Each structure stands twice: as C-alpha cells, then as structure tokens.
Amino acid sequence: MFAVECENIRFRYQKEWILEDLSFKGAEGEFFGIIGPNGSGKTTLLKIVDGILNPERGSVCIGKTDIREMKRNDFAKIVAMVPQDSPMIFPFTVHEVVLMGRAPHLGRLMFERKSDFAVSQKAMELTDTLSLAERNINELSGGERQRVLIARALAQEPGVILLDESTAHLDIKHQVAFFDLIRALNRKEGLTVIAVTHDINLAALFCDRIMMLKEGCIHSIGTPDEVITESNIKEVYETDVLVDCNSQTGLPRVTLLSSNLSDQGSRSNAGAAPQL
Ligand code: ADP
Numbered sequence: 001m002f003a004v005e006c007e008n009i010r011f012r013y014q015k016e017w018i019l020e021d022l023s024f025k026g027a028e029g030e031f032f033g034i035i036g037p038n039g040s041g042k043t044t045l046l047k048i049v050d051g052i053l054n055p056e057r058g059s060v061c062i063g064k065t066d067i068r069e070m071k072r073n074d075f076a077k078i079v080a081m082v083p084q085d086s087p088m089i090f091p092f093t094v095h096e097v098v099l100m101g102r103a104p105h106l107g108r109l110m111f112e113r114k115s116d117f118a119v120s121q122k123a124m125e126l127t128d129t130l131s132l133a134e135r136n137i138n139e140l141s142g143g144e145r146q147r148v149l150i151a152r153a154l155a156q157e158p159g160v161i162l163l164d165e166s167t168a169h170l171d172i173k174h175q176v177a178f179f180d181l182i183r184a185l186n187r188k189e190g191l192t193v194i195a196v197t198h199d200i201n202l203a204a205l206f207c208d209r210i211m212m213l214k215e216g217c218i219h220s221i222g223t224p225d226e227v228i229t230e231s232n233i234k235e236v237y238e239t240d241v242l243v244d245c246n247s248q249t250g251l252p253r254v255t256l257l258s259s260n261l262s263d264q265g266s267r268s269n270a271g272a273a274p275q276l
Pocket of ligand 1: 013014018036037038039040041042043044045
C-alpha cells in the first residue's frame with residue numbers, strides 16, 4: 001500500500017501561480033477526493049502527482065520515495081492515471097490499448113506473457129469492455145473510450161490510481177459501476193485512490209476525505225461531512241445550494257437551487273430539484 005504526499009507544491013505555466021504552497025497527504029489505502037470549480041488547479045495537481053508536470057517548488061512522494069528519484073517504469077508499476085481523455089493517433093484495437101497497461105511489467109523487448117493477457121482480459125471484464133475488444137479505439141463513443149482507459153489503468157495493477165474526471169463521459173450505470181469497482185479494489189486490495197471529480201455527490205458517496213480547492217489553494221480538507229457544507233460551497237463555487245443528509249447513506253447531499261425558480265418550494269408535485 002502506498003501513501004501519496006505532496007509538500008509545498010508551487011506551480012505556474014506562465015507568470016501567474018496556478019498552485020500555491022499546496023500540501024496534502026492521501027493515506028495508504030485511502031479514497032481521497034479533490035473537488036473545486038473549473039480552473040482551480042485540480043488537473044494540474046494530478047499531473048504533478050503523475051510526474052507529467054514538474055513543480056517549481058515542493059515534492060511529491062509515493063510511499064516514502066520522491067518521484068524524482070524513481071525511474072519512469074518503476075513509477076508506472078505503482079501509479080496509474082485515468083486521464084480526462086487521451087487522443088490516440090494510431091488505430092489500435094481496444095484489446096491492444098488495454099494490453100499497453102502491462103508495458104511497465106514487461107522487460108525490454110519482452111513479449112506479453114499468458115499472465116499479461118489474463119490480466120488484460122480481467123480488466124476488460126471488470127469495465128464491461130470485453131465486447132469492444134476488437135473495435136478500433138478511435139471509433140468508440142466517449143463513454144466506451146473512457147471505460148477502455150479505465151481498463152488500461154487497471155491492467156497496470158497499480159497501488160495508486162489517479163482519476164481525472166474519469167466518469168465525466170459515463171452514463172449513470174457505468175458511473176456507479178466504476179466507482180463501486182474502484183471502491184472494492186480500494187477496500188479489498190488497499191488501492192490508494194486520488195480522484196478529481198466535479199460531481200460533489202459522487203465524492204460524498206465514495207471518498208473517505210475530500211480536499212476542496214479554490215484558486216490553487218486548499219480551501220477545506222476533511223471528511224465529506226466537514227467539507228461539503230452550504231457555506232463552503234457558497235464560498236468556493238459562488239453558488240447557493242441546499243446541503244442535507246441523505247437518509248439512506250447518512251452522507252451529505254447537494255441539491256442545486258436556481259434563483260430564477262422562485263416557485264421552487266411550492267413545486268412539490270413536480271418532483272425534487274436537480275442534484276449535482
Ligand atoms: P481544473 O482542473 O481545476 O479545471 P486546471 O488545472 O485544468 O484546473 O487549470 C488551472 C489553471 O491553469 C487554469 O487557469 C487554466 O487555464 C491554466 N492552464 C491549464 N493548462 C494550461 C497550459 N497547458 N498552459 C497554460 N495554462 C494552463
């Protein structure tokens with residue numbers, strides 16, 4: 001099991017600081033969520049944890065090792081990233097893309113072994129992509145493609161998985177199935193999960209702790225109950241919402257309010273207001 005620790009991260013693309021002196025720790029086997037409005041630095045932070053971007057100051061450790069001291073191949077044996085999207089230039093089949101997840105485990109010039117095919121097959125089963133195995137990755141819908149990227153990450157058999165809005169293109173069946181699957185791996189096998197999501201209710205449902213970012217700084221960090229409050233959401237998203245307790249889960253639940261719907265309270269027959 002691996003913890004993910006960022007210390008005093010400072011980062012900018014150009015002149016303006018995007019992340020300022022940001023520190024947090026996702027504990028070993030923790031399901032850690034990162035939320036915040038568009039442009040608050042979530043994806044940038046995840047790319048820094050993934051070693052794709054280098055911070056100007058600060059460090060990222062996986063386990064006890066600074067990622068700057070790790071060979072890329074060793075890093076990839078531990079950490080898998082599911083990006084928002086990953087354009088593929090070549091017309092690989094789904095099976096080939098998922099098999100790419102095994103690459104860190106193969107020696108140089110080594111062909112995939114029977115066990116690599118078995119792991120890929122299992123990853124496709126778990127993500128409901130087996131039926132797509134022979135399809136061209138570039139000819140899939142956004143949701144199907146996303147499931148393939150998830151399968152590729154699972155085929156890596158990581159100890160840490162980084163999720164960047166990984167369910168954004170998925171329908172609700174596959175959203176819940178995916179989060180259930182990640183949670184099962186998290187609980188049974190100690191997979192550490194760092195998940196960026198814009199879906200606050202999903203974050204409340206699955207995350208042990210949540211970090212809310214505002215303009216590149218940590219606004220709040222803690223359990224869903226501590227972070228998902230009406231006042232925090234108002235301060236960070238500049239939006240009025242209703243936060244109540246979901247009676248089935250006991251977790252906070254966010255409902256959007258629209259200032260244009262002045263008759264919202266009296267529309268009880270029309271059903272509940274939409275939730276985030
Ligand atoms: P989030 O994931 O919270 O929406 P991002 O990390 O994608 O936020 O972006 C944070 C800020 O960095 C935004 O202002 C965005 O415009 C800027 N940014 C992101 N990528 C780049 C880039 N490649 N070059 C310059 N600015 C960027």
